[in-house]
Structures are given as C-alpha cells and as structure tokens.
Amino acid sequence: xxxxxxxxxxxxxxxxxxxxxxxxxxxxxxxxxxxxxxxxxxxxxxxxxxxxxxxxxxxxxxxxxxxxxxxxxxxxxxxxxxxxxxxxxxxxxxxxxxxxxxxxxxxxxxxxxxxxxxxxxxxxxxxxxxxxxxxxxxxxxxxxxxxxxxxxxxxxxxxxxxxxxxxxxxxxxxxxxxxxxxxxxxxxxxxxxxxxxxxxxxxxxxxxxxxxxxxxxxxxxxxxxxxxxxxxxxxxxxxxxxxxxxxxxxxxxxxxxxxxxxxxxxxxxxxxxxxxxxxxxxxxxxxxxxxxxxxxxxxxxxxx
Amino acid sequence: xxxxxxxxxxxxxxxxxxxxxxxxxxxxxxxxxxxxxxxxxxxxxxxxxxxxxxxxxxxxxxxxxxxxxxxxxxxxxxxxxxxxxxxxxxxxxxxxxxxxxxxxxxxxxxxxxxxxxxxxxxxxxxxxxxxxxxxxxxxxxxxxxxxxxxxxxxxxxxxxxxxxxxxxxxxxxxxxxxxxxxxxxxxxxxxxxxxxxxxxxxxxxxxxxxxxxxxxxxxxxxxxxxxx
Numbered sequence: 001x002x003x004x005x006x007x008x009x010x011x012x013x014x015x016x017x018x019x020x021x022x023x024x025x026x027x028x029x030x031x032x033x034x035x036x037x038x039x040x041x042x043x044x045x046x047x048x049x050x051x052x053x054x055x056x057x058x059x060x061x062x063x064x065x066x067x068x069x070x071x072x073x074x075x076x077x078x079x080x081x082x083x084x085x086x087x088x089x090x091x092x093x094x095x096x097x098x099x100x101x102x103x104x105x106x107x108x109x110x111x112x113x114x115x116x117x118x119x120x121x122x123x124x125x126x127x128x129x130x131x132x133x134x135x136x137x138x139x140x141x142x143x144x145x146x147x148x149x150x151x152x153x154x155x156x157x158x159x160x161x162x163x164x165x166x167x168x169x170x171x172x173x174x175x176x177x178x179x180x181x182x183x184x185x186x187x188x189x190x191x192x193x194x195x196x197x198x199x200x201x202x203x204x205x206x207x208x209x210x211x212x213x214x215x216x217x218x219x220x221x222x223x224x225x226x227x228x229x230x231x232x233x234x235x236x237x238x239x240x241x242x243x244x245x246x247x248x249x250x251x252x253x254x255x256x257x258x259x260x261x262x263x264x265x266x267x268x269x270x271x272x273x274x275x276x277x278x279x280x281x282x283x284x285x286x287x288x289x290x291x292x293x294x295x296x297x298x299x300x301x302x303x304x
Numbered sequence: 305x306x307x308x309x310x311x312x313x314x315x316x317x318x319x320x321x322x323x324x325x326x327x328x329x330x331x332x333x334x335x336x337x338x339x340x341x342x343x344x345x346x347x348x349x350x351x352x353x354x355x356x357x358x359x360x361x362x363x364x365x366x367x368x369x370x371x372x373x374x375x376x377x378x379x380x381x382x383x384x385x386x387x388x389x390x391x392x393x394x395x396x397x398x399x400x401x402x403x404x405x406x407x408x409x410x411x412x413x414x415x416x417x418x419x420x421x422x423x424x425x426x427x428x429x430x431x432x433x434x435x436x437x438x439x440x441x442x443x444x445x446x447x448x449x450x451x452x453x454x455x456x457x458x459x460x461x462x463x464x465x466x467x468x469x470x471x472x473x474x475x476x477x478x479x480x481x482x483x484x485x486x487x488x489x490x491x492x493x494x495x496x497x498x499x500x501x502x503x504x505x506x507x508x509x510x511x512x513x514x515x516x517x518x519x520x521x522x523x524x525x526x527x528x529x530x531x532x
Contacts, residue, residue, distance in 0.1 A: 207396060208396055211408070215456075216384035
C-alpha cells in the first residue's frame with residue numbers, strides 16, 4: 001500500500017515536472033481565474049464601503065412645533081434613543097436652530113428684518129436621527145407616529161430622504177447582483193478553460209495510460225496521479241494568486257483612496273482578515289474542479 | 305490454457321461480423337500461429353483474449369477463468385496473466401529501456417526489490433542487458449520490439465500474445481524476433497503469434513490456426529499458411 005502511495009505521488013510529481021510548460025500554462029490559467037474572482041470581490045468591497053459610507057451620512061430631522069418646550073423634546077429624544085434601530089440622535093433646540101438660521105442668512109437683510117418684526121422665535125426644536133441602517137428609517141418614523149408624542153411633531157424630512165435612500169440601496173443591490181452575475185459567468189468560463197487545459201495535459205499522457213492499461217494497472221492507480229497533479233496545479237495557482245493579489249491591492253489602494261475621499265477603504269486589510277475564507281475556498285474549489293476534470297479526462301482513455 | 309467456444313463478434317450498428325463461431329483450445333506451453341489476411345478477425349481475437357472487446361456470442365476461458373462476461377474491474381487481473389506485444393511497440397519515448405520495463409511492474413504494485421531482480425533478468429533474456437540505459441529512439445526497430453517483449457514478460461505472464469510483432473521489421477530482424485519468441489516458449493510460456501507473414505509462419509513448423517473472413521478454416525498441429 002505504501003509503495004503504491006509513493007508511486008502515485010512520484011508519477012504525479014514526474015507528470016508535473018516533465019510537462020513543465022503545460023503545467024505552467026495550466027497554473028497560469030487557474031491563477032488568472034482566481035485573480036479575476038479576487039478583482040470582482042475587491043470591486044464589491046469598494047462598492048459596499050462607498051455605499052455604507054453614503055448611508056452613514058444620511059439622517060432624518062424631526063421638527064417640533066415652536067410651542068413644544070425643550071424638556072418635552074428631550075423626553076421624545078429619550079423615547080426614540082431606546083429603539084434598537086436608532087444609532088444616534090441629536091437635539092437641536094429652538095435657540096440653536098434660530099442661531100444657525102441667522103448665521104445662514106446673515107447677509108439677507110430682508111429675512112433678518114422679518115425675524116425682528118416677528119419678535120418671538122418662530123422655529124421649533126429639531127431631533128436629528130441617524131438609524132443603524134437606511135431600511136430602519138420607516139420603522140422609526142412609524143414608531144414616532146404611533147406614540148403619544150405624535151401631535152408634538154410639525155414635520156419630518158424622511159420623505160425627502162426616502163427617494164435618495166432608496167436609490168442608494170438600489171445602486172448597492174445592483175452592484176452586488178452584477179458582481180455575483182459577473183463572478184458566476186467568469187467562474188463558468190474559467191471552469192471550461194480549466195477542464196480543457198486538463199484534458200490537453202492528460203492527452204499528452206495517453207500513451208502512458210494505454211500502456212498502464214495494457215500491463216494490468218487498475219483504473220484507480222492510473223487516475224490517482226492525475227488527480228493529485230490537479231491538486232498540485234490548484235496549490236501552485238492559489239500561491240501565485242496570493243503572491244500577485246496583495247501587491248496589486250497595495251498598488252491600487254492610494255488611487256482608490258483618492259477617488260473615494262472620506263470612504264474608509266483597506267482592501268489589503270480586508271483580504272488579510274478573510275485570507276482563509278477567500279484563498280482557502282478558492283484552493284478547495286480549484287482542487288475539486290481539477291480533480292473532477294482529471295477524472296473525466298482520464299476516463300476517456302480508460303475504456304480500452 | 306485458452307478455450308474459445310463458438311465465439312462470434314459482431315460490431316453494431318453496421319452488423320459487421322468480425323468473428324463467426326470460432327472454436328479452438330490452446331494447451332499450456334504451446335506455440336501457436338494465428339494467421340490470415342488483413343481484416344480476417346485476428347486482431348479482434350486478440351482483443352477478446354485481453355478483454356479489450358467482449359464476445360457477442362460463445363464462451364472464452366483463460367487459465368480456467370471464464371472471461372466471457374468479465375467485469376471492468378477484473379480486467380487488470382486478467383491482463384497481468386497475459387503479456388501482449390504489438391506491431392508499433394508502444395514504448396514510452398521519455399523512459400529508458402530499463403524504465404520502460406520497470407514501469408510495467410511499478411504500475412501493478414510490484415515491490416522495488418522484485419523489480420530490481422526481474423528487470424535485469426528479462427532484459428538478459430531479450431539480449432538488451434547492455435542497453436538498459438538507452439532511450440527507445442536510440443534503438444533499432446528490432447531492439448525496440450525486444451524491449452516491448454521484455455516489458456510483456458516482466459510480470460511473469462503465462463501467455464504471451466504477439467500481434468503482428470514483425471510487421472514493422474525487415475526479414476533478418478523478424479527472424480530474430482521469432483527466435484526470441486521460440487526461446488520464451490521453451491522457458492514455458494504459451495505463445496500466440498499473430499501474423500500474416502507466410503514465410504515466417506511456415507518456417508516455425510508449429511500449430512497454425514487460419515482465419516478467413518472471421519471463420520476458422522484450418523487448425524493443423526504442424527501447419528502451414530497457404531495463401532488462397
């Protein structure tokens with residue numbers, strides 16, 4: 001048994017080195033497939049980060065009637081801050097709102113004159129609410145509308161933001177869907193290329209397989225070195241993909257950072273954190289693909 | 305050793321009859337020539353014997369083992385009992401003479417110590433002991449066929465099937481191969497020599513089976529191959 005295992009490993013190793021250029025081509029194609037999947041993954045990470053960053057900048061303002069006292073507004077603030085959907089909530093008092101309004105219109109004499117004529121502060125307090133996720137805003141507004149504080153609220157600008165939020169969410173979903181579709185398409189193309197490359201690699205061994213059959217080698221013994229060679233291809237290709245992916249990510253990082261100013265992006269960090277999940281699954285997938293391809297390709301020559 | 309009982313082989317969908325109701329028996333240690341023109345079923349007979357093809361009808365027994373309906377996973381065990389050589393040698397060009405012969409033993413799980421013992425012995429039998437480190441491309445056609453014979457003998461088969469082994473060789477070299485096959489037969493191996501070379505077959509003066517259009521037309525203990 002040990003002799004057989006040793007020979008299977010030896011034949012796989014010989015097959016790998018004696019057809020060095022073919023092995024190199026096979027590894028390169030598998031590595032390219034892996035790199036393309038990584039590129040699409042990086043694109044998704046960038047898109048997700050950009051969308052998340054945009055989403056975090058969204059907030060909803062709840063305006064109160066001018067006659068609602070600050071302690072009452074604070075009560076509403078406490079009530080809303082207990083909701084799990086709420087990430088942050090800031091109180092802008094009527095005085096603060098007026099101060100800000102005056103600053104904003106400092107050069108508009110007509111407005112300032114009107115304010116003087118009015119005498120009292122016509123502005124009410126405002127609560128600026130930031131939700132955990134954009135999809136949480138409707139719920140927060142609904143809770144407020146069903147609360148005893150409903151009549152204190154004069155207006156909220158959720159409806160104005162709703163369209164923006166929906167559009168961002170739609171763009172994010174589309175980017176994800178496109179990423180998945182492109183990845184699936186490329187994986188399919190890569191699968192066909194890898195299958196074909198392995199078929200060519202095994203075609204060069206057809207005489208050897210024929211002789212093995214002729215002298216009474218079992219099908220399992222004939223197939224095993226090719227299966228092992230397939231795993232070896234996947235191992236080398238994944239190694240090559242790792243060696244190329246990180247320098248590439250580090251190279252594009254400054255350009256992406258410039259392009260998406262204010263968006264926290266660390267692609268290399270993301271790939272490092274998810275190293276096992278990303279490259280491990282690629283190694284497993286490629287190995288399984290190569291093994292399957294080898295079994296199918298060899299089977300054709302085992303019929304004699 | 306070998307029994308063919310009313311064996312027929314029909315290839316579908318054209319319904320080409322390659323062998324029709326062929327019956328014969330080969331005893332252990334015999335040297336038999338199977339002759340006939342091209343397309344008379346000689347190669348089909350060899351393929352049925354090595355389980356590369358299955359008989360459409362009849363029964364085939366090799367060494368007491370009924371291989372008529374042999375399962376795919378049993379074929380390797382049958383082939384370890386039968387050595388086969390072909391007209392085109394079927395050698396691995398990237399392996400030396402010694403590696404070609406050793407390879408046949410390695411792939412059936414022979415122990416390294418046994419390989420080290422047997423390979424030089426069979427190379428000595430075929431007269432290539434001094435050329436063990438040569439590659440096939442550095443050998444003549446006759447020498448390449450000797451390597452193929454050495455490889456066929458490496459796992460100690462009881463039967464050696466030589467399918468047109470002299471087809472690519474000149475007369476003098478063919479003569480040497482026949483002498484080698486006779487020598488192997490004298491050691492105790494049953495030899496089936498498949499050929500269409502009338503001169504070679506007739507000089508052997510051993511049993512001859514003649515096939516004509518898939519039918520066995522003659523089976524003589526000391527036969528001759530007469531062209532019709």
